[in-house]
Amino acid sequence: MALTRVELARASKATVPIVLAKDATVRVRDAAADLATYLTAITGAEFATRAGDGTKGIAVGLPTDFTSLNLAKSLEVKNIADREAYILRSHKDGLYVIGATELATEHAVWDLLYRLGYRQYFPGPTWEVIPRKKTIEIAIDTTQRPDYLNRRIWYGFGTWDYNARPYAKWCQRNRTASGFKLNISHAYESIIRRNKAVFDTNPEFLGLLDGRRKSSKLCIGNRDLRKLVANHAIKYFEDGPDRDSISMDPSDGGNWCQCDKCAALGSISDRALTLANQVAREIGSKFENKYVGMYAYNYHSPPPSIRVHPNLIISIATAFIKGGYTLDELIAGWSKKGATIGMREYYAVFPWDHDMPGQARGSDLDYLQRTIPEFHAKGARFLSAESSDNWGANGLGYYVASRILWDLDEAENVDQIVDDFLTTAFGPAKKPMTRFYDLINGSNKPLLSDDLIGRMYRQLQNARHRADAPQIRERINHLILYTRYVELYHKYSASTGQDRQAAFENLIRQGFRMRKTMMVHTKALYRDLVTRDRNVNIPEDAAFSVPEENNPWKSSAPFTESELAHYLNRGIATHNLRDFEPVSFSKDLVPADKLNLPKVSGDSNSVTGRGIQTFYTWIEQAPATIKLKITGGLITHYRNRGNVKVDLWKASKDPDALQNQVSLSHGQSPPDGIQRLIKLNTKHTGLHKITVSDGDDMTRVGWKPGTPMTIISSLAEPAPLSGSWNLYFYVPQKTKIIGLFADGSGKLLDPTGNAALTFKARKPDYYSIKVPEGHDGKLWKFHKCTGTKRLMTVPPCLASNARELLLPSEVVKAN
Secondary structure, three states: OOOOEEEEEEOOEEOOOEEEOOOOOHHHHHHHHHHHHHHHHHHOOOOOEEEOOOOOEEEEEOHHHOHHHOOOOOOOOOOOHHHHOEEEEEEOOEEEEEEOOHHHHHHHHHHHHHHOOOEEOOOOHHHEEOOOOOOEEEEOEEEEOOOOOEEEEEEOOOOOOOOHHHHHHHHHHOOOOOOOOOOOOEOHHHHHHHOHHHHHHOHHHEEEEOOEEEEEEEOOOOHHHHHHHHHHHHHHHHHOOOOOEEEOEOOOOOOOOOOHHHHHOOOHHHHHHHHHHHHHHHHHOOOOOOEEEEEEEEOOOOOOOOOOOOOEEEEEEEEEEOOOOOHHHHHHHHHHOOOEEEEEEEOOOHHHHOOOOOOOHHHOHHHHHHHHHHHHHOOEEEEEEEEOOOHHHHHHHHHHHHHHHHOHHHHHHHHHHHHHHHHHHHHHHHHHHHHHHHHHOHHHOOOOOHHHHHHHHHHHHHHHHHOOOHHHHHHHHHHHHHHHHHHHHHHHHHOOHHHHHHHHHHHHHHHHHOHHHOOOOHHHHHHHHHHHOOOOOOOHHHOOOOOHHHOOOOOOOOOOHHHHHHHHHHHHHHOOOOOOOOOOOOOOEEEOHHHOOOOOOOOOOEEEEOOEEEEEEEEOOOOEEEEEEEEOOOOHHHOOOOOEEEEEEEOOOOOOOHHHHOEEEEEEEOOOOOEEEEEEEEOOOEEEEEEEEOOOOOEEEEEOOOOOOEEEOEOOOOOOEOOOEEEEEEEOOOOOEEEEEEOOOOEEEOOOOOEEEEOOOOOOEEEEEEOOOOOOOEEEEEEEEOOOEEEOOOOOEEEOOHHHOEEEHHHHHHO
């Protein structure tokens, strides 16, 4: 059936009014006022607002406001998702903008404006796009409901005076303001505080720790404690009948009760769940549609052995996982016990990423495009993402996430969403800004370096020359200030002594002065960085709590045109680009013995690393057994993250081949610091891959001398080596430059054993070394190195000696 097209304005004159019910609520009237304001801004027409039955004009409101439209059944609220349902429907006399609730009506208004070209990409007026159209018309008939029932992208360090309102508007205009409030924050300490008198007279309610009742955890084995907490929850809902949920998540960290009654309840997950289940049962006996929220996180991340109450929502954290489980195993394990699933995501955490380009999940468009639909397919209906007020680094990712969280089909349209952003926000400057956002896209794994900063500045200068409108130029100016912040952080992170303190002060001053751009999370920067760096300090008179008029580090002076131009020009002049281009090599690895390389003595036949270590080996005759010496748990306080898992795979030239996904042999080793022998068996000859996966608790892997054993360390796949290490690599014949990205210390030795380069200990960067005549076609060595070295112009294959080295087949053939 063809859609009916309705004209809303022609030649800057409104052709229909906005219609409200006589008794419309204040919130609905405000939504209608927003619609009128922006329709006027778009068209130049004045849109009158009048009372009516909704049959003519743009009807804004609830089904009960316009009973003659017969929309009550279509928008009946039967479940949580229905709270946000709305209808946009054009007809010959107007348009329905009708929501099941006040919130849904707001969603309808902003969705309509979006379809007319309005955008609020990032918070604040600079990132608002209002199209100019003298005539607008629309043909539409859609009923919308969100795919995720709770969609939170929130600031881990909270809002500040200047950003709370712009952030709230962004949430409203991008439909991340949800119709269901899921409370899942750590709750035990709040329970203790709100019931202080009871806990003071009943110390046995507190967790037993080293013989004393002093833990911030609860003694869940105590029935009276569980009853107290259940009554606390009942009172919470009695005091707030409109509340949807209460959190029963434990306080952060360890220190769980050590008493016999708690131990009898089972695992930590079983204990936390026992309390949450009882609360869910007791509030369920008194109220309808009230829920309990809890994380699967840290000590209580492993799946339980008991069932989960239907009204208990488990939000599974995508980090801080104990017990050696994968994220998929956690989702499957909790789901198997009946849990309603949510996801506790980490789109940005300032202490982890410091608002740097591409370092947070929120900047990785491929990650967002993949995981949001994947989590939903596995049963997740709630997603809460810790994030930051860092729209310079992650703004595009947050915007893309907001689109997918409402409508999973948008995951198929990410390229179009990004193109719309670049076209609409930057106009004639689209081309250089496309390159800029490619530079900081986390999917491209940018590396903080002079090269990256230099490229960012160059694209911004190019864009500035093309900008033809003040608002486009202002958006580019925001990103110039962000790039200046990145430059200052890079300098700070590489500085020592008095230079480090001075660089730190400059960084804080810059962050505060540019705070209202919301490009970096100034509140987190000011409060957190100093607590993690003992080499810097903030003077008492410059402390975060000291107001600007009395604080020498705080200034809100606007940035002048000359300052911005200076940042650009100086940034380009002082940040040279790397002088080489990466060379691609295949993973079709073969032994290097045909090259007749001279024997070199390997310093050791073991390496140490964290996370997932990958090795490549060669089997000349099958069946065969590969013997590895595995020592897990070298970081003692991380030994609760599960066994070290060792797998052997038959490698394939096709990385997507099925056999590359099937383990041929598997072994495990406890993370206890004791060396154990793992045997991996294969019936195949040729190239094999070995993966060693721990819980980031660090594992040493050793092998028999002479066993082919090669590690890849490329730009895309850096080797996660720990401690000091010594490994060789091969420089093919006719190679002129060894190009790499490196951090950490150590030396690069040429074939004669002389130091060709000494790495700066603190400054990650690109390095290039000219290969002297006669030094190609030979082995070079990383000597007493720390950190990561990513080879970019030679095969990124590292080994203890020539006998153990595998190289790309095309290199062996050519040499």
